[in-house]
Amino acid sequence: MAKPSQRISWYPGFREMAWLCLIILYAPLIIVTIYSFNNSPSITIWKGFSFVWYNEVFFGPEAAKFKQATINSLTIAILAAVTSTVIATLSALAMIRGRAFRGQAVTFGLINLPLMVPEIVTAVATLIFFASIGFERGLLSILLAHIVFCIPFAYLPIAARLQGISSVYEQAARDLYATPGQTFRLILFPMMLPGILSGFLLAFIISLDDFIITNFVKGAGVETLPTAIFGAVKQGIKPNIMAISTLMLAASILLVSISYLISRMGNNRD
Amino acid sequence: MRKITMTLGAAALAMSFAQSAAAEKLTVYHWFEYIPQELLNEFTAETGIEVVMDTYDSNEALFANLKAGGLGSYDVAVPGDYMVKIMNDEGMLDTFSPSELKNFGNIMDQWVNVDFDMGRKSSIPYQWGSTSFMVDRNVYSGDIRTTDIIFNPPSELKGKINILDTAGETLAFASLHMGFPQCSNDRAQLKELSKMLETAKADWASFNSDGAKDVLASGDAAAGMIWNGFGAKARAERGSLEYSYPDQGYIVWMDNVVLLKDAPNRDAALKFMDFLLEPENAAAVTNYARYTAGVKGVEAYLDPELVTSPENNPPADAPAGTFIEVCAPETQALYDAIWTQLKK
Amino acid sequence: MAGWITKGGHGAQTSIVDGKQHILLMPAWVVIGILLVIPVLVMLIYSFLTQDFRGGVIWEFTLEAYDQFFIDRGLFGDDPPRIEWTYIGIFWRSFLQALFAMVFCFLIGFPTAYFIATRAPKSRSFWLFLITIPYWVNLLIRTVSMKFLIRDTGPLNNWLMSWGVIDDPISMINTNFAIQLGLFYSYLPFMVLPIYASIERYNFALSEAAADLYSNRWTTLFKVVIPAVKPGIIAGCILVFIPSLGAFLAPDLLGGAKNFMIGSLVEEQFKGQSGDWPFGAAVSMILLTIIMIILLFYARAQSRDNTGGH
Secondary structure: OOHHHHHHOOOOOHHHHHHHHHHHHHHHHHHHHHHOOEOOOOOOOOOOEOOHHHHHHHHOOOHHHHHHHHHHHHHHHHHHHHHHHHHHHHHHHHHHHOOOOOOHHHHHHHHHHHHHOOHHHHHHHHHHHHHHOOOOOOHHHHHHHHHHHHHHHHHHHHHHHHHHOOOHHHHHHHHOOOOHHHHHHHHHHHHHHHHHHHHHHHHHHHHHHOOHHHHHHOOOOOOOHHHHHHHHHHOOOOHHHHHHHHHHHHHHHHHHHHHHHHHHHHHHHO | OHHHHHHHHHHHHHHHHHHHOOOOEEEEEEEOOOOOHHHHHHHHHHHOOEEEEEEEOOHHHHHHHHHHHHOOOOOEEOOEHHHHHHHHHOOOEOOOOHHHOOOHHHEOHHHOEEOOEEOOOOEEEEEEEEEEEEEEOOOOOOOOOOOHHHHOOOOOOOOOEEEOOOHHHHHHHHHHHHOOOOOOOOHHHHHHHHHHHHHHHOOEEEEOOOOHHHHHHHOOOOEEEEEHHHHHHHHHHOOOEEEEOOOOOOEEEEEEEEEEOOOOOHHHHHHHHHHHHOHHHHHHHHHHHOOEEOEOOOHHHOOHHHHHOOOOOOOOOOOOOEOOOOOOHHHHHHHHHHHHHHHO | OOHHHHHHHHHOOOOOOOOOHHHHHHHHHHHHHHHHHHHHHHHHHHOOEEEOOOOOEEEEEOOHHHHHHHEEOOOOOOOOOEEOHHHHHHHHHHHHHHHHHHHHHHHHHHHHHHHHHOOOHHHHHHHHHHHHHHHHOOHHHHHHHHHHHHOOOOHHHHHHHHOOOOOOOOOOOOOHHHHHHHHHHHHHHHHHHHHHHHHHHOOOHHHHHHHHOOOOHHHHHHHHHHHHOHHHHHHHHHHHHHHHHOOOHHHHHHOOOOOOOHHHHHHHHHHOOOOOHHHHHHHHHHHHHHHHHHHHHHHHHHHHHHHHHO
16 A cells, blocks of 8 residues: 555544544453452452462363363364354355356355354254254253354355466366366365365354354253353353453453464465 | 364263263252352361252252253252242242251241241251341432332432342232232232332332342442342442331341252251261351351350341341242232242 | 356366365364254254253143243233233334444444545555454443443543533433443444445446436436445345344443343343253244344345345
């Protein structure tokens, strides 16, 4: 961008608004992080820095419960992310590399449908569906529900990546008598990889974060981290909840950073 | 990379199978914050039975969730007295014979033949206590032994009142305030009750059961309906809170561990009941939840503070508490309508 | 780049997926069809079933659930029927809350997105990264943080009091204001990102041209920039409005379950005490219908814009 446009494009107060936006977004998160290190059973009075609540999370009486919830969350997130990424990759190939076909617009709508239906409606519909066919609610019901709403999140970066790859490479490979399978494996897949990884990570985070749908379709005694946190928060915000929140916050930031770096690596290589 | 994701997937699958392959299991549907985690861990250590627990925050939510497909996935639940009767009438409970529980004899005599489960065929006592309200004496120092505090509050408390989100208890408490019978068919009375609640609602801040202690202890509410033991815990966090035994009356209840119909682990459920009938374990629940056990021989294990706690010792001139009555279904439908009207 | 080759590849030459598209799309069709489309249809059926006493359904057709939503027959069900304003009121309140959240998000989000888009590339990607992080942080944790921050005895009130700004804590929790704050806070990043994407593609030569024609800054903003980035603005507005309309966490955790919104009304039917599944299904159907209508208008406006642009 040239210098003059920067002058033209300047507006008074916009910089301040942007900083305000950052403060609004981060202040509550930073405050919870700070208070999670509070050395006091009362949550609002600051009594010095300590790891006592992290100790409570890992070694307190409820440690086993939170550990089980974490295992459930990770199991579901990994399986849902892998499945939805595979589905999204296949769909993206068909939608973007293939010829136009009848029902393409409908298919596009279908893939994005989980984004358009409000979460609470999806939750209700899935619960009623499982109940009406007598499907037992448990880890599997949560996993199935998660796969559905992870598909569009995995699809978007993969499709975006695929659109950016010129088909000239595949054509060259085909001209050299590579089979479609070989072309995909040796040429297209490596080029798509940054998009696939970033789609996988987004699906993973989305599954890990979900509360509303999980809360509706979970079975007896099956908790994921968000439902366990919600259950605890209903009785009041305790410092150990702030410690868990801070840990999840750190995990989210880590995953987003990785996803960001991967997509940047991918872009730089072109 | 694909190898890595596949390995991850396989690992995850292995994890989930390892989990489902665990030994004996017991699924408990329980009130929130009503049993210490240490006690559950002890049960697992003693019997090798792994306990998973779901929680609810009102007798009505328990009933609705069991009816909507929850039956068959839980082994035991802990409904209040009137709800034991309703669940039994609906055929939601399994029965056992006293001989199946080796600690059956530990049940206090007055709690064996109770009208909601004569002879204890499906349930054992868990804890009993009362439902009333607490007031922050730093905010309001006037007379609090009246239900007006909740339903016709003084100006200091307006907009700072929390109500238990429990249809049965809150409506019964409102009936006590009005001096009406609990299962009235008198349309004028029901209309009056509904109108009184609608008016009072304007002065309430929130409907919250699981947060009932926290809103009082944190100062977000200055008065609130609460169960006596939960109130004792609130007072431990904020000394200016006082539990009231109002002159118009208050609710007493007994929560009971019931054996659910189609329980997937009936044997484990009976072992759990036996475990809870051990005086030491019943006392552990009491020391944690601060109510009163229905089991013989707990005294030696009780926290001495409980003996004198104001929440567990009504003043001498307080009226006796009232149990919640089970209304005929047509009448109950009217009370449900009042509750729906109030909540919307 | 090699755009024309890409185009040619689609038309004349064969692609590696030709003839296999249906096989490739099958998993997506099956999964979304069985686990979303069919469930929504089953939910539609449920909304016409009879409610059993406090939970469960009886397989008998009835309009009871919709009747309950729209018509008030009094406490005993035999008053002359009147329009039931309660649930329409809850929808209206949710609608207003979502609308305000959208407006506030825009007022903060647009300048932010504009500011970021006009940074040098390096600091631009850093800013973008900073805005993206909260987007992916668990909504539950963000709502809980907000609840902690604004409670009567929370840090915000404590600081304001210790600085002498106020004498008594401001009661924010359990009010409509708290819900509004929660929605605004929850969905702010949803507004910034799509607007940013539009402004990034905006050609600032247009602003220069406007300036050359003696348009002042603000006229340029409203007459040139905003119309040019309208698709991003509309996308941002939809991304804030729709989830706000069906939000559950903000009203439940910040609104004290007394200030009902659609999300809490629905949740109450399934997880709460009433166990009225048909009514919950009916409310969900009505919400879904409203949102589909909004999206339909959006899609039509978009396709009109697209054809108009050529």
